[in-house]
Amino acid sequence: MTALEAxxxxxxxxxxxxxxxxxxxxxxxxxxxxxxxTFSISVLLFRTEAQTGDYLLIDDLNRVFIVxxxxxxxxxxxxxxxxxxxxxxxxxxTSSSVRFYHAMYQVLMFAMNLALTANNIGLMWVAIEVAxxxxxxxxxxxxxxxxxxxxxxxxxxxxxxxxxxLFGTILVYMAAQPVIGEGLGAMVWTTLVQxxxxxxxxxxxxxxxxxxxxxxxxxxxxxxxxxxxxxxAEGPTPISAVLSGLLLNVALYALLRFxxxxxxxxxxxxxxxxxxxxxxxxxxxxxxxxxxxxxxxRMFAYSSIEHMGIIVFAFGMGGPLANFAGLLHMTMHSLxxxxxxxxxxxxxxxxxxxxxxxxxxxxxSHPLLGWSLVIGVVAIxxxxxxxxxxxxxxxxxxxxxxxxxxxxxxxxxxxxxxGGLFLRLSxxxxxxxxxxxxxxxxxxxxxxxxxxIVFAAGIYMPPALVAGFENVARLLG
Amino acid sequence: xxxxxxxxxxxxxxxxxxxxxxxxxxxxxxxxxHIYAVHALVLTLSVAWQAxxxxxxxxxxxxxxxxxxxxxxxxxxxRRIIIRLGIHREIDNVVGVGLAMLTGIGLVALSMVVMLRxxxxxxxxxxxxxxxxxxxxxxxxxxxVTRRNAVSQVIGFMSLENGLVLAATGAKGMPLVVEISVAFxxxxxxxxxxxxxxxxxERFDTxxxxxxxxxxxxxx
Numbered sequence: 012m013t014a015l016e017a018x019x020x021x022x023x024x025x026x027x028x029x030x031x032x033x034x035x036x037x038x039x040x041x042x043x044x045x046x047x048x049t050f051s052i053s054v055l056l057f058r059t060e061a062q063t064g065d066y067l068l069i070d071d072l073n074r075v076f077i078v079x080x081x082x083x084x085x086x087x088x089x090x091x092x093x094x095x096x097x098x099x100x101x102x103x104x105t106s107s108s109v110r111f112y113h114a115m116y117q118v119l120m121f122a123m124n125l126a127l128t129a130n131n132i133g134l135m136w137v138a139i140e141v142a143x144x145x146x147x148x149x150x151x152x153x154x155x156x157x158x159x160x161x162x163x164x165x166x167x168x169x170x171x172x173x174x175x176x177l178f179g180t181i182l183v184y185m186a187a188q189p190v191i192g193e194g195l196g197a198m199v200w201t202t203l204v205q206x207x208x209x210x211x212x213x214x215x216x217x218x219x220x221x222x223x224x225x226x227x228x229x230x231x232x233x234x235x236x237x238x239x240x241x242x243x244a245e246g247p248t249p250i251s252a253v254l255s256g257l258l259l260n261v262a263l264y265a266l267l268r269f270x271x272x273x274x275x276x277x278x279x280x281x282x283x284x285x286x287x288x289x290x291x292x293x294x295x296x297x298x299x300x301x302x303x304x305x306x307x308x309r310m311f312a313y314s315s316i317e318h319m320g321i322i323v324f325a326f327g328m329g330g331p332l333a334n335f336a337g338l339l340h341m342t343m344h345s346l347x348x349x350x351x352x353x354x355x356x357x358x359x360x361x362x363x364x365x366x367x368x369x370x371x372x373x374x375x376s377h378p379l380l381g382w383s384l385v386i387g388v389v390a391i392x393x394x395x396x397x398x399x400x401x402x403x404x405x406x407x408x409x410x411x412x413x414x415x416x417x418x419x420x421x422x423x424x425x426x427x428x429x430g431g432l433f434l435r436l437s438x439x440x441x442x443x444x445x446x447x448x449x450x451x452x453x454x455x456x457x458x459x460x461x462x463x464i465v466f467a468a469g470i471y472m473p474p475a476l477v478a479g480f481e482n483v484a485r486l487l488g
Numbered sequence: 489x490x491x492x493x494x495x496x497x498x499x500x501x502x503x504x505x506x507x508x509x510x511x512x513x514x515x516x517x518x519x520x521x522h523i524y525a526v527h528a529l530v531l532t533l534s535v536a537w538q539a540x541x542x543x544x545x546x547x548x549x550x551x552x553x554x555x556x557x558x559x560x561x562x563x564x565x566x567r568r569i570i571i572r573l574g575i576h577r578e579i580d581n582v583v584g585v586g587l588a589m590l591t592g593i594g595l596v597a598l599s600m601v602v603m604l605r606x607x608x609x610x611x612x613x614x615x616x617x618x619x620x621x622x623x624x625x626x627x628x629x630x631x632x633v634t635r636r637n638a639v640s641q642v643i644g645f646m647s648l649e650n651g652l653v654l655a656a657t658g659a660k661g662m663p664l665v666v667e668i669s670v671a672f673x674x675x676x677x678x679x680x681x682x683x684x685x686x687x688x689x690e691r692f693d694t695x696x697x698x699x700x701x702x703x704x705x706x707x708x
Contacts, residue, residue, distance in 0.1 A: 133663065167641060171629065174648055178625060181655045184662055185610060185618065193661025213606035 176225025248356030286327030293320030301431030372444030617658025624651030
């Protein structure tokens with residue numbers, strides 16, 4: 012068994028085990044162990060040679076995504092263990108729904124790893140569909156009015172998205188089939204790349220439009236983002252962290268693979284401008300939406316839309332520098348946003364509310380949680396010295412050299428978002444403390460680990476990491 | 489391509505579009521489910537015919553899945569659900585029939601223009617299948633936005649997936665893995681939907697999406 016197979020087998024076996032074991036403490040700990048195993052395998056995978064098969068592949072691009080995914084999955088599972096035990100204590104979740112939750116968590120890991128390692132565009136689609144369905148179930152787990160509505164909305168919009176993506180995938184096959192011939196070969200990504208220059212360009216163009224709309228729904232690009240704030244706000248907070256930090260990236264990864272394919276065809280439309288437009292619209296739209304939020308988890312969900320917009324914008328601009336900035340921003344956003352959700356999860360638990368109006372003076376009543384939230388918001392708003400400042404600066408400056416007007420619009424979006432976030436932060440973190448003030452049993456390790464990495468990346472990036480990212484950025488074209 | 493086999497394939501794919509139109513103006517839930525069964529039956533015939541003329545035996549499996557699950561099991565299941573919930577006589581439409589039909593015609597025209605133009609070099613059978621498939625997909629989407637009952641939205645989604653299966657089988661020699669996965673996903677989708685319908689029922693005593701819309705997510 013190679014590491015490439017192991018990274019898929021480990022989560023699916025864990026899912027089967029977790030599905031039958033009773034007791035939430037045991038399963039929560041086992042969940043951590045399982046994600047730790049998967050993370051170790053991904054580190055192993057990081058150091059192995061590139062491999063290509065008919066169904067799976069490992070190359071420089073997906074290595075970055077896999078390590079990031081498994082790492083955030085690991086820290087989230089640690090956070091999840093303490094989050095879930097609190098939910099059990101207050102009776103919001105029963106032990107049978109927790110068993111289901113842990114099994115689904117591992118199925119989600121499996122689906123995301125499969126989507127990232129798939130070398131077959133059909134298989135990649137199936138994996139993303141499975142990931143969608145598992146998160147739908149997890150969003151609806153509280154069975155409240157709001158949770159059911161959020162899950163239903165997510166299910167319907169997500170299904171329409173993946174249906175459009177499948178149509179796009181079929182069209183790619185149709186474009187490839189006359190050149191490569193019938194059968195499996197015409198769906199294998201590495202084979203497609205070799206022959207992409209000779210594909211029928213008009214068919215490829217239409218295919219990309221469908222793929223952009225389909226996978227773009229999953230990335231949460233405006234105006235296809237409607238499911239995202241509800242799903243983030245109503246599901247369990249660990250799932251909000253996984254959705255924002257990981258699942259959006261996985262959909263983005265699928266989009267990037269197809270962008271690379273299209274870029275190799277000289278006659279096909281350039282995918283860049285389409286992505287730039289959607290990214291910019293999402294960024295500016297979400298930035299303005301931040302101002303009228305009343306629910307703290309919804310607010311950070313809109314912030315995720317804004318950041319995904321910036322990332323898609325950067326990859327749409329293309330070129331080594333913008334791609335580098337996009338990759339860095341994606342990594343930093345995943346780490347920061349999941350850490351923020353860890354903090355918000357504990358805050359919502361101690362204050363028993365998610366309403367911004369009822370949250371006040373956190374730095375006084377719960378200094379550690381309150382200041383963590385402040386650090387998180389400083390980081391996500393793109394202030395120095397955190398890593399997001401670096402990546403946003405790179406995105407804006409690299410754009411400024413090529414398209415000054417676009418850079419100005421993007422900077423406008425970033426600044427508007429900064430204003431919106433700080434407006435809310437001032438009332439939540441400072442001022443007169445309100446609501447329950449009993450101490451928490453929060454797990455701070457995952458949160459601080461993420462902040463430490465983001466802070467370190469803002470100060471100093473190891474040359475090996477820079478070289479690795481530069482290499483991937485070149486691959487992306 | 490032989491004249492007759494081409495014509496029959498064309499007829500079956502075209503019928504799927506026509507049945508999609510029938511679904512569009514059914515405002516009673518029970519009738520809608522029956523029409524959906526017909527939709528799935530036409531899909532089965534179309535897939536089976538593709539399997540026959542392309543000599544692709546694995547497509548018979550796809551046809552069988554379409555017949556067993558989509559034309560028989562799912563309509564029976566949905567029928568039970570709506571009778572148990574006592575909503576089988578319910579009337580469900582948001583926009584008028586005339587407007588929905590006109591929009592539908594516009595969407596079909598759009599998909600013909602788009603697909604026939606971009607697939608000029610492809611094999612004629614495949615390109616017409618694709619154009620029909622896109623029409624079915626768009627009509628399914630239209631149905632999902634013009635209905636407010638969860639059951640009719642689900643039927644809209646399933647006819648959309650039928651369109652995808654038509655496209656996948658029309659693409660010559662597309663690997664089996666995708667067809668099975670499509671059928672599989674429909675099955676999963678059905679389970680999820682089933683769970684959701686019951687959960688919605690449990691909570692609201694209705695499957696009317698408008699009842700859900702009262703909880704606009706944003707807490708006040």
